[in-house]
Structure formats: C-alpha cells, structure tokens
Amino acid sequence: MRHRPGGLAVTAAIIGVLVAIPTLGVLGHLFRPSGEAWRGMAGTVLPGYLLNTLWLLLGVGAGTAFGGIATAWLIVMCRFPGRRFFEWALTLPLAVPAYVLAYVYADFLQFAGPVQTALRDLFGWSAGDYWFPEIRSVGGAIVLFSVAFYPYVYLLARTAFIEQSVCAIDASRTLGAGATESFFRVALPLARPAIAAGVALALMETLADFGAVAYLDVPTFATGIYRAWFSFGDQAAAAQLAAALLLFALGLLLIERTSRASRRFHQATHRYRALPSFHLVGARAWAATAICALPLLIGFALPAAILLRFAVLSGDAQWGERYFVLTRNSVVVAMLVAFFTVALATIIAYAARNERSPLVRWIARLAGMGYAVPGTVIAVGILVPMALFDNALDSWMRSLFGVSTGLLLTGSVAGIVYACVVRFMTPGMQSLEASLARITPGIDGASRTLGAGPFETLRRIHRPMLRGGLASAALIVFVDTMKELPATLMLRPFNFDTLAVQTYNLARDERLAEASTAALTIVAVGVLPIMLLTRAALRARPGHAG
Template sequence: MSSIISKTPRAAPRLLSWGALVVAGLCLLPMLAVLIAALTGGTDTIAHLADSVLGRYAANTGLLVILVSLGTFAIGVGSAWLVTMTRFPGVRLFEIALVLPLAFPAYVLAYAYTHVLDHPGIVQTSLRSMMGWGPRDYWFPDIRSLGGAAVMLVLVLYPYVYLLARASFLQQSGSTFMAARALGSRPLVAFWRVSLPLARPAIAAGVLLAVMETIADFGTVAYFGVQTFATGIYTSWFSLGDRTGAAQLALCLLTFALLLAVLERKQRGQAKYHDSSQGQKQHPPIELAGWQAAAALILCGLPVLLGAVVPVISLLSLGIGSEQDLFSPRYIGFVRHSLTLAGLAAGLTLVAAILLGYFQRMQPGRLASGANYVARMGYAVPGGVIAVGLLVPFAAFDNALDAWMRATFDVSTGLFITGSIWLLVFAYMVRFLAAALGAYEGGQARVHANMDAASRSLGKGPMATLRRVHLPILTPSLLTALLIVFVDVMKELPATLIMRPFNFDTLAVQAYRLASDERLDGAAVPSLVIVAVGLLPVILICRQVGRR
C-alpha cells in the first residue's frame, strides 16, 4: 500500500504551479521577442545583410563549428579513453587535471596566447633572435584568425566531451572489449569498433554542448577580428544602431541554436543505451610502457599544458608588470559589480530551478515537462540573442511609459527597466537556468518518493515537505548549482556588454575593454580574477571525478 501511495503524485499548490509557469514563460519571452522583431522589421535590412555580410557570418560560424567539433572530439575522446582504459605514469593526476581548462573563458586564453604568439611575443622574438631573421624573413601562423579562435575554443571546451566520454567508458562492460581482443583485434581497433560506438550518444552530447558554447562566444572572435553572427549582432546593435538588423541576425543564430538543442536532447535520450552486462566485469586496464607510455603522457599532458598552465604563466607575467591595482577603488568597484550580478543571478536562478524541478515532481505530466523543456532552451541561446530579445520589448515599454508619464504628470521615468541591473540579472537567469536545473534534478534523484508519502502521512503539505525534507537533503546539489551559475555569470560577456547599465562595468567587461585597446598587461589582472573564481566549480567536478 505504501508503495502505491508513494507513486501517486500530489497536486502541486497553485502558487507553485503559477510560479513555475511564469518562469517558463519568461524564459520563452526573449525568443518570441526576437522572432516578432525580426519578422515585423521589413525585408530591406535582411536583404542588405544578405548582399554584404550574411554569407561571411554564416561561413565563419559554420567553419568555426566544424573545427571546434573535430578538435573537441579528438582531444576529449582520446584523453578519456587513455585515462579510463590504460595505465601509464601520472594517469591518476591527468584524470583530474584534464578538467582544469574548463575554468578558463576562451577570451582569456585569447589574451594570453596573443601575448605569447603575436609578433612582439616571446615565441617570435626568440625565433628572430636565434635565427637572425628580420620581420619579413619568415612566416608564422597568425593567432588572430579564425583558426586561432578555433584553437582557443577547443582548449577550453574539450572537457565537456572528456567528462561525458569518460563517464560512458566507465559504465561499459569489459566483456565486449575483451571479446574483440580475443578475436584478434588490436586495442585501437577494438576501441574503434566496440568502445567508441557504445559511447557515441554521450560523445555526441558533449560535442553538441561545445558547439553551442562556440556559437555563443563573443569575446574570442571579437578580439581576433573574426566576423560571426555573435559579433554581427553586437555591431548592428551598437555600432550601426540597427535594431532590426540585430534582431534578424539574432533570429538566424537562434534558429541554429535551437536546432542544436533539439539534437542534444535527442542524443541525451539515446544515451541510456549501454551494455547490459556492465555490472558483471570491468575492463582490465592496458598497461603501457616505453614509447606507448610516453605518447600517452604527451597526449594527455598537452591539453592541460596549453589549456591551463601556459595561460596562467602568461597572464601572471603580464599582470605583474602592469599598472592595474586590484585594490584600487576603481577595481574594487569592478569586483563589487561582478559579485553583485553573479550573486543576484545565482540566487534568482536557483529559486527558479527549485520551482520548476519541484513542480515536475509534484505534478508530472506534459505541462510540467513542457515548462522544464522551455526553461532549458535558454542554455542553447547565445547571450547576445537573449540581450536583443529582452531589450526590444522592454525598451518599447520604457519608451511608452516615459511618454505617458510626460504627458500625464510632466515627469520623465527614463529607462525604468532597461537602465537597471535587474533586466541583466533576468537575462543571466534565462541563459543559465538549464545548468541549475541539471544540478537540482541530479540531487532530487536521491529523495525517494516514500519520503514524500511519509511527510504527507504526518500531515505536512507540499511546501512544508519541500522546506523540511527536500531542501536539507538537496543542500549539496543546491550549493553546486549556486556555484556553477555564479561562476558562469562572472565569465559571461556578450549579454553584459549589451545590457549593463551606464557606468556599471564588470571584471569581464574591463578585461575585454583593455584587450580591445591592446593593453594586454592590464587585461591580465581582471582575467586572472575571473579564472581564480572559475576554478571553484572545477574543483568540485575534479573531486567527483576523483571519487569515481
């Protein structure tokens, strides 16, 4: 009887239901606003864009997606298989160290490697000194190019593929791999024909996550001068003052992003496929020695070296010689603004995640599932698109309100909503709610349904059950969600650049501004602070990897 009671969902309170639906509706608002603004803006702008820059934006964005997909696949899958299926000196260290580049925004790596690889950098300076070359006597790859941007993105995004691929390899049974070996297949052949197909859904999900981050990136491509949809939206909005063009470019990027979101969800649904014998026998690790161990050490060490060690050394060398004082009143203001935005956004996003997650638990069905799906779509929408989608309707509201107040009371309200930090905090919530939902639902799986039944039998309502049963158990997951959103907001650049109130700059904006002025030594200081904060959730992930 108790099992029957435990599986019977209880109707969610009206306040909880409306709260969850309002959150989902607010998450849908920027996408609808972009769609309406783009379709009602006429065809003259999009025709002009098609004749001038649209093809370049599409080609650069598409090529960047292809390069990042191939790079993250190769590094993520290769390193995951080596640390999972083989044993070589330092393998335990690399299990954790391979996650570290996840703490670095791609634009920070762009600043660091420009200092190292640009014409006046240490690498080219040393080459000219050793070889006696003049400035025009040699060729060196240009870091400020589409290829350079792709490398920066690959170095910080491959951990998505690594984590998911490693988890899938760990769940696989060793029986199929050993059967392939018994039939005469070499380890690499068995990996290609057995292990890789079994892990395909998880790998595809990781690559798609990396691709979604790629199309959302603004700081890296803008600094390297690569024209993509993300930079085009910013240029149309600010440099050209063309709101219609920005909305239509945002619609193009939104369509591509939502297509990727659908593919990612489909792959995640297929990721349930694993060998049913996985609990019977684990794969015996392959002991590597000699040149094979050295090759594995190099293959796993290079991503960590290039994605974490070299950038930190480069930024430290720049920051030490800069005139930026982190403890000056101006920098304390940047830090305070960043912490304020990150704290408010993390708290609001966590509350929204609890509303949606608990609503789906209390009243499972199409309505709750649809609300959660809409809320998760924000992660696939670039920050620039969300910014345009929110500024268009709220700027119209501000203008209408100001006109009415002037006509009625002879008082100007100005930018009542768009001039505040709350619209920016709302944009962060839309962008990162999926991450908070994932952490919340991962912890909610530990709350057995019988606990709800026991709470109801003691006379506790749904909200009391949430407060006294769920939240204490979910505290670690809630803190993880809070920290992930906090750090993501600290690193976020495009929405902050477009929507920040006047004279309300953050560390990310300050780093971008100084780097745009070619003051890389100054940009290193706020970049190091962002990286230091970004290491917090990565440490949590590393601890989980270590326990596993």
C-alpha cells in the same frame, strides 16, 4: 494518475516563459521592414559569416570531441605518469574566458609578438621568409574554442566511461577484442550520448561567443546580428539572423536532449566494480601524459603564465582597493545567478520529469535556448521589455498616486542577474537532470503514496538526494557568470564594474598588459569552484545519487 496541470506545472510554465521572453522579444522584430544598408550586407559579407560559423562549429565539434574523449578514456582506463593530477586538472581551462584566450594568444603569436620575433632573431628571417600559422583565423579560433570548451566533453565522457558496465568491456575482451577494438566497438558507442551532450554545450558556447571572434577578426553569425542591430539599426535583419541562429541552437539542444534520453537504455546492469586499468609503460605512458598535458597547457597553464608575467611587469595601475570592489561585484553577481538558476532549473527539470504534458517539455526546451544566444542579444531582449514595464509602471503610479517610481528594474543588478539566468539555464539544468535521472521513479511513487505532494516530495526527498547535482550546477553557473561580459556591459548600474568589464575596457583601449591583472583575477577566482566541481564529479560513483 493526474490530468489537470498541477501547481508545479504551472510554476514551471511561468518560469519557462519568463526565461524565454528575452529571446522571443528579439524575434518579435522579425516582420518589420528591413533596412537598405542591410540588404547590401546580405549579398556581400553574410555568406562569409555563415561559412565561418559552419567551419567553427565543425572544427570545435571535432576538437572538443577528440580532446574530451581522448583525455577521459586515458584517465578512466589507463595508468600513466601524472594521471591523478590530470584527472582533476583537466577541467581548469573552464576558468579562462574564451575572450581572454583570444587576447593572450593573438598578441603572443602575431607577427610582432614575442614568439615570431624570437624566431626571426634566432634564424635571421624577415617578413615573407617563413610560414607561421595565423592565429587570427578560423583555424586559430577553432583551436582556442576547443581548448576552452573540451572540459564539458571530458567531464561527461569520463562519467559515462566509468558508468559503463564492466561486463560489457569484459565481454568484449573475452571475445578476443584488443584494447583498441573494445574502445571503438563497445565503449565509444555506449558513451556516445554523453559525448554528444558535451559537444552540444561546447557548440552552443561557440555560437554565442562574440568577444573572442571579434578580437580574432573572424566574423560569425553573432557578428552579423550585432552589426545589423547596432551599426545599421536594422532590428528586422537582426531578428532574422537571430532566428536562424536559434534554429541551429534548437537543433543542438534536440541532439543534446535526445542523446541524454536514450542514455538510460544503455545501462545493462547495475552491478559495478572498479574498472580494470591498463598500465602504460615507456613511450606509450609518456604519450598519454603528453595527450593530457597538451590541452591543459594551451587552455590554462600557458595563458595563465603569460597573464602573470604581464601583471607582474606592467599590470593595472588601478590595482589595489578597486580590485576588492571589482571582485566583490563579480562574485556577488555570480552567486546570485548561481542561486536563482539552480532554484529555477530545479523546478523546470522536476516538472519536465513528472508532468507528461508535452507543453511542459517544450517550455523546458525553450528555457534552454539562451545558452546559444549572444549575451548582447539577450541584453537587448531584456532591456526593451524591462524599460517598457518600468515606464508603464511609472506613468501608472504617477496618474494614480502622483508618485514617480522612475526606472525600477532597468539599470539594476536585477537586470544582469536576469540576463545571466537566461544565458546559463542550460548548463545548470544539464547537471541537475543528470542526477535527477539517477533517482528511480519508484522513490517518487512511494513518497506520493504516503501523501506528499510534488513540492513536498521535491523538498523532503529529492533535495537531499540531489545535493551533489545541485552543487555541480551551482558551481558551473557561477564560473560561467564570472566570465560573462556582454550582458553585464550593457545592463549594469552606474559605477558598477566587474572584473570582466575591467578586462574588456583595458583591452579595448589597446592596453593588453594592463588588462592582464583583471583577467588573471577572473581565472584565480574561477579555479576554486572548478576544483570543488571536479571533486564532486570525481566522487560521484555509479549507483549513488549525485
């Protein structure tokens, strides 16, 4: 039908390149000579960093998969006390930044913390008399990341289970399979692509994290990149490590994409009816309640309660008008990022759907890499070209018109927005592509036959049909940006603090109790969009777009 690249493909390509620049910019240092201090590091600590990262990925992969699948299956297939509440509440841990979980639990569970102190007082133990799990360890990090990120798997697996043709489950039951057997032999394999996609998102977040692992003293790949770049000033080593990290990320992205692509073929029929549900009673019902309550408790209720207690007893001395400004800054940046991410992701996702050129598909893939890259790396990747551009423009304007433009973009809100768009393109694109996939290509064909161009089709046909997907994408990017710290910290303008920055500054000054106020505000502001997001997801029913 079309052979020359259309305007849409070109637009998507430009956006894709812009989004990929910060990551590629860091890789540009790949072939610089490597520094000496760094070589010593490679032989001593780096293997440990790598091992930590691998264990984390394995553990968080297993943890989020298990937590997400178990809760989604129970919610979709069973009736038990609290099911209606858990159905939406299970996504609440998304509002709590991973580094806040680390702050709270490291303090709560350490030797000198309240839990161990109470145990010692109660039983008369002293140091060395008893064993207690060490929160500042790979295991501790796995648990915290798992409860922070399992909602991605839960949301996707839940939709997958609902969308499964009832016939498949019915058939398996008719053939004599029990509930357990139909789960393992039919439902789980059918939902596998959605689960893989959710786990890939969780693992990319894990790879990108620096704040939580730094606080838990579990050095990872991200730590290695950071130390190489900043402590040793060795950009080449940092770039080499970043390249290795990107390979991981690319692998995860491929898993995520191919999983989603193959999902289409699993839909055997378009006839749906409400799934039969198992009424659980007695001990089994309470076990189901407990399974759903556990991640919610660890990932949301307990940390929120601890923060609230801190905030009330000895909160931030700056509580007051300043918090209005902090909240406004956080919210406005998050809204800007959500808007631009969704707008740009729509164009890329739509081009990837319509254009057959492999180039566009690769660009879409490149654009998604930022999700697995630590925010600091993206910040450096943006700072360097942005400052170059500003300075070049300035000297050009000076020589031509004798006017100095100074630094136009560097140190402006635009830099932060740019960085966050790069970081959060993947989760934005993900929920868009999911709802785009539900619109049959026949509709596109009809619109094009009637003379509408691709942009017009997008605007007049798809946008209205995509509303749900757009809203979900915007909400998830909004919440992610509210939690974002490293890029904001490095790129922000003068006197521009956000809630995340305030939390970090106080925690860095070892004033955890005071930091609780800002942390709690992040959580509180995040809860509303997450409830909206969940409501939209819950309403989405098979057979309807969005």
